[in-house]
Amino acid sequence: MAAPAEFIKFIDDNANKFIARLGEAVAIPSVSGNGAHRPDVFKMSAWLDGQLKSLGVTTSLVDLGKHVMDGEELPLPPAILGRIGDDPKKKTVLVYGHYDVQPAEKSDGWDTEPFKLVVDEKTGRLIGRGSTDDKGPILGWLNVLEAHKTLGLPLPVNLRFCFEGMEENGSEGLDDLIKSETARGNDGFFGGVDCVCISDNYWLNSRTPCITYGLRGLVYFKLTVSGPTRDLHSGVFGRMVHEPMTDLVLLMSKLVAPDGTILVPGVEDLVSAADEEERAIYEKLDYSVEDVNDAVGAPITLSDDKVTVIMGRMRMPSLSLHGIEGAFYGPGAKTVIPASVSGKFSIRIVPPQTPELIEPLVIQYVEQEFAKLNSKNKLKIENLHDGRPWVADYKHWNYEAARRATQAVYRRDPDLTREGGSIPVTLTFAESLGVNVLLLPMGRGDDGAHSTNEKLDRSNFIEGSKVLGTYLYEVGAIKA
Amino acid sequence: MAAPAEFIKFIDDNANKFIARLGEAVAIPSVSGNGAHRPDVFKMSAWLDGQLKSLGVTTSLVDLGKHVMDGEELPLPPAILGRIGDDPKKKTVLVYGHYDVQPAEKSDGWDTEPFKLVVDEKTGRLIGRGSTDDKGPILGWLNVLEAHKTLGLPLPVNLRFCFEGMEENGSEGLDDLIKSETARGNDGFFGGVDCVCISDNYWLNSRTPCITYGLRGLVYFKLTVSGPTRDLHSGVFGRMVHEPMTDLVLLMSKLVAPDGTILVPGVEDLVSAADEEERAIYEKLDYSVEDVNDAVGAPITLSDDKVTVIMGRMRMPSLSLHGIEGAFYGPGAKTVIPASVSGKFSIRIVPPQTPELIEPLVIQYVEQEFAKLNSKNKLKIENLHDGRPWVADYKHWNYEAARRATQAVYRRDPDLTREGGSIPVTLTFAESLGVNVLLLPMGRGDDGAHSTNEKLDRSNFIEGSKVLGTYLYEVGAIKA
Ligand SMILES: [Zn+2]
Ligand SMILES: [Zn+2]
Ligand SMILES: [Zn+2]
Ligand SMILES: [Zn+2]
Structure with a gap:
């Protein structure tokens, strides 16, 4: 009516x-x-x-x-x-x-x-x-x-x-x-x-x-590496101590590949490929790779194929690195060794993924990778919030x-x-x-x-x- | 007298x-x-x-x-x-x-x-x-x-x-x-x-x-990866586009190892090992690993050997990752894909290293590593300031x-x-x-x-x- x-x-x-x-x-x-x-x-x-x-x-x-x-x-x-x-x-x-x-x-x-x-x-x-x-x-x-x-x-x-x-x-x-x-x-x-x-x-x-x-859905993580009790001067302590930023950046680099693939074992495996009926929906959408390029202002899509790109958003999980809390973030040049730094990243999840399935995979992986660093710094990983x-x-x-x-x-x-x-x-x-x-x-x-x-x-x-x-x-x- | x-x-x-x-x-x-x-x-x-x-x-x-x-x-x-x-x-x-x-x-x-x-x-x-x-x-x-x-x-x-x-x-x-x-x-x-x-x-x-x-001495670098023309929402664009943070963090992870070793080829090679006479100076110093632990507030020295630790400060080059400009840095959880992010890092240098020798090594290496990512984002690397x-x-x-x-x-x-x-x-x-x-x-x-x-x-x-x-x-x- x-x-x-x-x-x-x-x-x-x-x-x-x-x-x-x-x-x-x-x-x-x-x-x-x-x-x-x-x-x-x-x-x-x-x-x-x-x-x-x-x-x-x-x-x-x-x-x-x-x-x-x-x-x-x-x-x-x-x-x-x-x-x-x-x-x-x-x-x-x-x-x-x-x-x-x-x-x-x-x-x-x-x-x-x-x-x-x-x-x-x-x-x-x-x-x-x-x-x-x-x-x-x-x-x-x-x-x-x-x-x-x-x-x-x-x-x-x-x-x-x-x-x-x-x-x-x-x-x-x-x-x-x-x-x-x-x-x-x-x-x-x-x-x-x-x-x-x-x-x-x-x-x-x-x-x-x-x-x-x-x-x-989403699982948002905060990954903290802590070392000294206060920020240090890199001139005085550079190459004397384990620097939290070095450890954190290395851990963050092991979460997602430049092509968008999530590197945490088991996360991608949960998602099955799209069938013909589902693909047909994506094909029909009023949408092109150009639309994404226009929206973001640069030709930076992960693929040149329309359906692959739109499925990246609609039915694939993604992992984004949002930033680091506790490190130097201003303009200019500051020669600080930050004492405690927290990497923020989140994983967008799709059925049948759930936070309950994803969280332990991430935590276990990050802890394993941290152990490989032989660092004397301390690791903490938290799930800040999640949703199915x-x-x-x-x-x-x-x-x-x-x-x-x-x-x-x-x-x-x-x-x-x-x-x-x-x-x-x-x-x-x-x-x-x-x-x-x-x-x-x-x-x-x-x-x-x-x-x-x-x-x-x-x-x-x-x-x-x-x-x-x-x-x-x-x-x-x-x-x- | x-x-x-x-x-x-x-x-x-x-x-x-x-x-x-x-x-x-x-x-x-x-x-x-x-x-x-x-x-x-x-x-x-x-x-x-x-x-x-x-x-x-x-x-x-x-x-x-x-x-x-x-x-x-x-x-x-x-x-x-x-x-x-x-x-x-x-x-x-x-x-x-x-x-x-x-x-x-x-x-x-x-x-x-x-x-x-x-x-x-x-x-x-x-x-x-x-x-x-x-x-x-x-x-x-x-x-x-x-x-x-x-x-x-x-x-x-x-x-x-x-x-x-x-x-x-x-x-x-x-x-x-x-x-x-x-x-x-x-x-x-x-x-x-x-x-x-x-x-x-x-x-x-x-x-x-x-x-x-x-x-x-010091060479202070600003390493910028830029993609979209504005910050994006990771829910909307996650796994559609090349994310500058993914690229930047991966590049930064390739600069220095958790044990302090500088990974930029050629940088460490410039520095010869300490001879006996020089080592004797470090041995003689009134100084212990405990002093460093006390100063930084945690037992995080890169080595348990006094001479190795003090040489790390006095006669070895060091590379510190100071932070990232342009990414999310606040408390809490923000699901942003930052549009342009600049990693700040500096290398402390020792003779015979000079800024003139170090700068091209770093720039060439970073550019090579970036090329390997097959990213559609843009890279820029600058020397912000230096000193011999x-x-x-x-x-x-x-x-x-x-x-x-x-x-x-x-x-x-x-x-x-x-x-x-x-x-x-x-x-x-x-x-x-x-x-x-x-x-x-x-x-x-x-x-x-x-x-x-x-x-x-x-x-x-x-x-x-x-x-x-x-x-x-x-x-x-x-x-x-
Ligand atoms: Zn002063
Ligand atoms: Zn002074
Ligand atoms: Zn919102
Ligand atoms: Zn809303």
């Missing part, structure tokens, strides 16, 4: 107002991974809660307790649970989003202040940290609510919202909340939910909308509704994709609620989530808001 | 006055590496100039021009050139020191205010920034001058002083001054100088005085004088050491003036120059002043 024309018109007419609201959200630097910004994450929860309430949503802020990060005990930002509509004749859609963001500093290489939304009139880009990940999509839902409230339109479904503030930092506390609420059955917050819709990923490219049925991979039934009515909504707004078939990233809560919802979970992205593949100059295109924000609203009408109408 | 007893007595009798003067010097925060403190560096030059003049030294403050630091144009602090004595029958000794200091903030972890000299009566420590590096040694010379002036004793040698205020920040301007003055031959400031004495390094330990005849190593003839009369002076004051043989670090001006004096240069340290190995709670022991300040004075008598008397 198409959304009412007045809904579509309202979204168009109020675009600038919606963008201004996105500016308010971006201005709150709700970085969950940096303790100094924790008050901002709370500020963001209060802001979002206020918005929801003003649009008629009944909310509760659930205290998720405390956690320890970098040796500091911090309060976890609350989960915001919201509900609007309780008509037993309507389907109930659970919407998830996260109001925290990745770290960003102008000095990282941003062209503009990351926490000030810049509207680039020429390109139509809305530039700022969180614009596409995940404040834009959350605000898309607010736009839908505002349209219905202002126009006096009844919502076509009952809505439940679950917004968290720790997604970029392991979604701490949320799983327990979801599990305890689902354990309460129909009395719990998720009682009666028929399907889940999550808008927290991206189109494959910058042209074709998509819906997404798979996600890679997920694949959904893309023939479900929830997907059919999303397909129809996309066709209605964008007048084209969406790509059917799997994502290379992880949104662990997807799996929690799928497993705990036992209902179909849909990923319905708003932004484009070149948005630069987690990167410098993150943006959301104005048209994606506006048309995307229409898709979200239309999707609710399609869910309301479709025969389950 | 022993120094007159009245000189020794004067130093003992006036110890508290000398310490008070050191307090005055420490109270001026002459941090050359921080533009905000530049006026203090000038203040320090005026203070030192006043002291020298009041003690009968003819001085000139040489304007070294301006430089740009952190985008700001700043006047360089003057070099202070001082002269006292012009007796053609006496030898002429050139003394070098620096009146600038390293940055220090109480919040760095100091137990006391860094720019207030604290006299710890229990331990005898004089604690404060610059106490040992290099204000204490400079004031040692003032103490010698004051003793002679007050007692009406003639100095046993002609003295020339060259004090600079930019040593902690690259000695900018000084090399040019030294070269232009030496180019003027006997008419230049350094005309007639017979030897040089620099007191700007440390004993090997906290027990035994030393004299130092060698310094390692230096070894003096420790059988020269200048060293013999220092040895006798140390024996007279401390009643023991000094250790004969080479330093692992570099003091570039040493080489400039040696090469420009063509005379023997001696390093005659005042402080102990645990003084913490460049670190928090920098100190100079009271006994090192007082006995060290006696050593400097006695050294002048020995130089005056020795048959050149």
Whole structure:
């Protein structure tokens, strides 16, 4: 069922107002991974809660307790649970989003202040940290609510919202909340939910909308080598002592090959090759090697074959070295021997890989390789966080509704994709609620989530808001 | 020739006055590496100039021009050139020191205010920034001058002083001054100088005085691998593209082995093994593996053999990996694929190694290894700065004088050491003036120059002043 024309018109007419609201959200630097910004994450929860309430949503802020990060005990930002509509004749859609963001500093290489939304009139880009990940999509839902409230339109479904503030930092506390609420059955917050819709990923490219049925999982490791009790001067101690950086860099070099092959024994073996039906999906995608080159700005794909490259993201595991904590990182030349250095790396995993299978393989391998170094330094390896991979039934009515909504707004078939990233809560919802979970992205593949100059295109924000609203009408109408 | 007893007595009798003067010097925060403190560096030059003049030294403050630091144009602090004595029958000794200091903030972890000299009566420590590096040694010379002036004793040698205020920040301007003055031959400031004495390094330990005849040189490299034009999300692009961190870490792992061996072909080969005579010097040093363990706080020496360990610092090249610019370096977990990453590493070099020999070996090797990776990323390698190593003839009369002076004051043989670090001006004096240069340290190995709670022991300040004075008598008397 198409959304009412007045809904579509309202979204168009109020675009600038919606963008201004996105500016308010971006201005709150709700970085969950940096303790100094924790008050901002709370500020963001209060802001979002206020918005929801003003649009008629009944909310509760659930205290998720405390956690320890970098040796500091911090309060976890609350989960915001919201509900609007309780008509037993309507389907109930659970919407998830996260109001925290990745770290960003102008000095990282941003062209503009990351926490000030810049509207680039020429390109139509809305530039700022969180614009596409995940404040834009959350605000898309607010736009839908505002349209219905202002126009006096009844919502076509009952809505439940679950917004968290720790997604970029392991979604701490949320799983327990979801599990305890689902354990309460129909009395719990998720009682009666028929399907889940999550808008927290991206189109494959910058042209074709998509819906997404798979996600890679993740295991994020911190590999620490410690030696002296303080940083040393390389002039005084160079070639007298085992240097932690030497050991760490050598260990990190043994994790992944330049061609992307994961060198930890047993990790690659778990994954079987794609069959013909699966390959056909990848062949059909509106996608080329050129798209990747354009997105990254350089011709650096691991292969020149389209299907190999896209399978690298969608159905192969990957290992990335993110950086080193504790070493010299500034510009210029500092002749330090760092006392303790921690390599950060993560493995993206696909079915049937699980963190439980991967973690011991990595730990055992790293310890074996470290033993070979005959170093007197100390090794420590930790799993900082992890999440299982997920694949959904893309023939479900929830997907059919999303397909129809996309066709209605964008007048084209969406790509059917799997994502290379992880949104662990997807799996929690799928497993705990036992209902179909849909990923319905708003932004484009070149948005630069987690990167410098993150943006959301104005048209994606506006048309995307229409898709979200239309999707609710399609869910309301479709025969389950 | 022993120094007159009245000189020794004067130093003992006036110890508290000398310490008070050191307090005055420490109270001026002459941090050359921080533009905000530049006026203090000038203040320090005026203070030192006043002291020298009041003690009968003819001085000139040489304007070294301006430089740009952190985008700001700043006047360089003057070099202070001082002269006292012009007796053609006496030898002429050139003394070098620096009146600038390293940055220090109480919040760095100091137990006391860094720019207030604290006299710890229990331990005898004089604690404060610059106490040992290099204000204490400079004031040692003032103490010698004051003793002679007050007692009406003639100095046993002609003295020339060259004090600079930019040593902690690259000695900018000084090399040019030294070269232009030496180019003027006997008419230049350094005309007639017979030897040089620099007191700007440390004993090997906290027990035994030393004299130092060698310094390692340095070549500092920046190795950059660049791929995408911006940072990428590892979920989106992991296993689609060549990741710069993968390439860089692999290259860095091929530079140095965990046992300290430099893996760049040709670098180690340049250095011949120590012969028996040289090994005997290291055997004789008052030094143990325990000393290194104590200094670094953990039992991490590369060898359990004392001579191997000390040769690692004194006569072997070393390669240290300092860190990576451009990668994730903060706490927590960030799933970034950094777009461009620069590994910083440096090689400490010893004769006959020179930057001119080492640089092409490193560049060629790194380029060859990078080619083996079959990566589509781009490589760049730069030499950020370098300095040649230096070894003096420790059988020269200048060293013999220092040895006798140390024996007279401390009643023991000094250790004969080479330093692992570099003091570039040493080489400039040696090469420009063509005379023997001696390093005659005042402080102990645990003084913490460049670190928090920098100190100079009271006994090192007082006995060290006696050593400097006695050294002048020995130089005056020795048959050149
Ligand atoms: Zn997100
Ligand atoms: Zn994210
Ligand atoms: Zn110094
Ligand atoms: Zn220094």
